Amino acid sequence: MNRINNKLKEENTSNNKVEKLLSIYFTAGYPKLNDTVSIIKDLEKSGVDMIEIGLPFSDPLADGPTIQESGVSALQNGMTTETLFSQLENIREDVGIPLLIMGYFNPIMQYGVEEFCKKCDKIGIDGLIIPDLPVDVYHQKYKEIFERYNLKNILLITPQTSEERIRFIDSISDGFIYMVSSASTTGAQNSFGESQINYFKKISKMDLNTPQIVGFGISNRETFQQATKLTSGAIIGSAFVKFLKENSINQINEFVDRIIK
Amino acid sequence: MKNLFHADKNGYYGEFGGAFIPEMLYPNVEELRKKYIETMQEVSFQKEFQQLLKDYVGRPSPLYFAKRLSEKYQVKIYLKREDLNHTGAHKINNTIGQILLAKRLKKKRIIAETGAGQHGVATATVCALMGMKCVIFMGEIDIARQAPNVARMKMLGAEVIPAKSGSKTLKDATNEAIRDWINNPEDTFYIIGSVVGPHPYPDMVARFQSIISEEIKRQLVIKEGTENPDYIIACVGGGSNAAGAFFHYLEDKNVKLIAVEAAGKGINSGESAATSILGEEGVIHGSKTLLMQTDDGQITEPYSISAGLDYPGVGPQHAHLFTSGRAKFLNATDDEAMQAGLELCKLEGIIPAIESAHALAALDKMEFNKEDIVVVNLSGRGDKDLDTYIKYFKFD
Numbered sequence: 213m214n215r216i217n218n219k220l221k222e223e224n225t226s227n228n229k230v231e232k233l234l235s236i237y238f239t240a241g242y243p244k245l246n247d248t249v250s251i252i253k254d255l256e257k258s259g260v261d262m263i264e265i266g267l268p269f270s271d272p273l274a275d276g277p278t279i280q281e282s283g284v285s286a287l288q289n290g291m292t293t294e295t296l297f298s299q300l301e302n303i304r305e306d307v308g309i310p311l312l313i314m315g316y317f318n319p320i321m322q323y324g325v326e327e328f329c330k331k332c333d334k335i336g337i338d339g340l341i342i343p344d345l346p347v348d349v350y351h352q353k354y355k356e357i358f359e360r361y362n363l364k365n366i367l368l369i370t371p372q373t374s375e376e377r378i379r380f381i382d383s384i385s386d387g388f389i390y391m392v393s394s395a396s397t398t399g400a401q402n403s404f405g406e407s408q409i410n411y412f413k414k415i416s417k418m419d420l421n422t423p424q425i426v427g428f429g430i431s432n433r434e435t436f437q438q439a440t441k442l443t444s445g446a447i448i449g450s451a452f453v454k455f456l457k458e459n460s461i462n463q464i465n466e467f468v469d470r471i472i473k
Numbered sequence: 474m475k476n477l478f479h480a481d482k483n484g485y486y487g488e489f490g491g492a493f494i495p496e497m498l499y500p501n502v503e504e505l506r507k508k509y510i511e512t513m514q515e516v517s518f519q520k521e522f523q524q525l526l527k528d529y530v531g532r533p534s535p536l537y538f539a540k541r542l543s544e545k546y547q548v549k550i551y552l553k554r555e556d557l558n559h560t561g562a563h564k565i566n567n568t569i570g571q572i573l574l575a576k577r578l579k580k581k582r583i584i585a586e587t588g589a590g591q592h593g594v595a596t597a598t599v600c601a602l603m604g605m606k607c608v609i610f611m612g613e614i615d616i617a618r619q620a621p622n623v624a625r626m627k628m629l630g631a632e633v634i635p636a637k638s639g640s641k642t643l644k645d646a647t648n649e650a651i652r653d654w655i656n657n658p659e660d661t662f663y664i665i666g667s668v669v670g671p672h673p674y675p676d677m678v679a680r681f682q683s684i685i686s687e688e689i690k691r692q693l694v695i696k697e698g699t700e701n702p703d704y705i706i707a708c709v710g711g712g713s714n715a716a717g718a719f720f721h722y723l724e725d726k727n728v729k730l731i732a733v734e735a736a737g738k739g740i741n742s743g744e745s746a747a748t749s750i751l752g753e754e755g756v757i758h759g760s761k762t763l764l765m766q767t768d769d770g771q772i773t774e775p776y777s778i779s780a781g782l783d784y785p786g787v788g789p790q791h792a793h794l795f796t797s798g799r800a801k802f803l804n805a806t807d808d809e810a811m812q813a814g815l816e817l818c819k820l821e822g823i824i825p826a827i828e829s830a831h832a833l834a835a836l837d838k839m840e841f842n843k844e845d846i847v848v849v850n851l852s853g854r855g856d857k858d859l860d861t862y863i864k865y866f867k868f869d
């Protein structure tokens with residue numbers, strides 16, 4: 213069984229105190245080209261449940277300024293798809309939590325979609341998040357390949373996604389559904405408003421088969437708790453990338469403690 | 474048979490096209506996809522569109538027989554005078570169409586990207602005309618080098634927001650516009666300036682620009698007794714003026730279609746925008762097409778002396794016309810285009826946009842029979858380029 217499914221099952225069955233899953237995004241190759249492995253290890257040691265490794269792209273349409281800038285630096289540092297794969301080559305000797313790669317479709321196309329998936333499988337990557345690979349193209353063209361290499365393709369829903377489409381996405385999802393918290397690009401927010409809370413409630417009432425994890429706009433304990441009240445977990449991206457910009461990578465546990473301790 | 478070169482219902486042209494968009498954009502793009510053809514075909518829409526093209530844009534644009542240019546190249550050359558349109562280029566055909574659509578979809582706020590500023594000016598113009606709020610994204614570097622167009626947009630009431638990300642030029646302005654659309658999914662309509670972006674944009678923009686070839690057919694019958702020229706030549710940045718000039722001729726293989734890309738300082742100079750030669754298949758701004766990129770799939774920055782042609786991709790229809798061989802792709806360097814622009818001034822008294830001058834530069838690269846009829850789409854006028862002409866030819 214895939215580590216993502218395992219993790220989510222584990223969280224849901226540790227029933228005396230329901231633990232919510234904390235996932236952290238960071239951009240590979242930032243702040244320094246070779247920080248990737250040590251960031252992953254420190255995140256796991258600090259108690260993070262899952263990690264999204266960002267493959268940087270020159271034109272990240274769905275990202276706000278913080279993640280954009282980290283991507284520009286990472287590319288300037290020399291990050292490439294091949295480099296990332298070689299950094300991750302032995303990651304499974306040390307790290308047990310689910311690892312996903314988040315990247316845009318063009319670099320994956322250039323690498324070759326099947327080659328890319330094969331390599332991920334070999335390394336022990338559990339899933340992919342590709343924001344600009346549309347649901348129907350994935351469904352018709354790539355689902356089989358992803359499954360052959362044991363990769364969960366994580367699909368997004370937003371407050372604007374219709375109920376019918378959410379049902380469809382639920383029906384072809386495995387792992388989790390990435391619930392984008394509001395109509396926006398990535399970026400940190402200090403708290404969620406009424407419309408977001410209502411959206412979390414609406415989705416919760418739909419009683420979907422696939423667990424939901426909230427992303428975009430989670431930055432601190434308050435937003436983490438709001439976001440996970442009715443869902444299985446939350447993903448922090450920009451706030452962590454910003455932390456890395458302003459602090460040493462030796463202080464990762466401080467960041468994580470502030471969210472979950 | 475009829476549909477070899479137009480978009481299929483999912484917006485594919487052969488292998489190219491589609492809508493590679495993040496889920497956040499799906500409702501907006503889907504709404505447009507469902508409604509664009511139906512809305513464009515409404516009688517009231519067509520009436521308003523045609524009326525504005527006539528009275529506001531000044532259409533039909535003349536099909537002018539360029540006698541002295543014809544003598545020089547020993548062939549019959551007609552110029553399709555898009556340069557005489559209001560705001561000075563073909564871009565306004567599209568912005569008029571899209572703003573009428575935006576109104577019918579009850580959108581309140583218009584956003585657009587611009588490189589040289591031509592599409593930005595054409596968008597700001599129709600927003601003023603319709604009393605709609607207008608926000609234009611423009612690369613920080615382009616803002617600095619296209620000051621007169623920035624001033625025009627501001628005079629017309631638009632807010633111009635500098636795109637500071639990435640390479641700070643057209644592709645980044647487009648990224649910023651798309652991000653703005655993600656952040657404003659309900660009240661905002663994105664007017665894209667060329668036949669690029671996710672389906673239905675390439676097809677929609679081509680349909681609005683198809684007025685160009687519709688008129689060429691009518692005008693050529695009167696002048697030459699045939700609807701069909703032997704050649705149509707147009708420059709290609711994203712490809713909208715070419716798409717419009719080719720539209721009604723796509724299925725008629727007797728008409729040879731010539732697309733001219735900007736070679737910049739030379740195809741192999743590292744400073745070029747000749748996407749069909751230098752590009753590989755990939756996804757840019759929501760569309761699968763040919764684009765200039767590194768081996769690792771990072772999109773690279775193109776170069777051309779003409780700001781309207783330095784886009785790293787090309788519309789998906791053009792990618793298909795190129796790979797299928799339906800259109801022939803040529804290219805012109807900065808120098809060739811500048812000389813061709815100056816030649817048109819001297820022979821015909823017309824100062825062309827530097828983009829359009831690339832199309833003219835192709836004349837010298839082709840072999841014609843004396844009786845051949847050639848239509849060159851003169852996509853815009855050169856007023857906006859005076860600074861570049863002055864510097865290049867040292868007129869000052």
Ligand SMILES: Cc1ncc(COP(=O)(O)O)c(C=O)c1O
Nearest residue numbers: 667710711712713714781828853
């Ligand atoms: C006069 C003129 N011609 C051509 C172009 C290139 O655009 P397209 O290839 O979409 O026609 C531009 C773009 O700014 C332009 O201003």
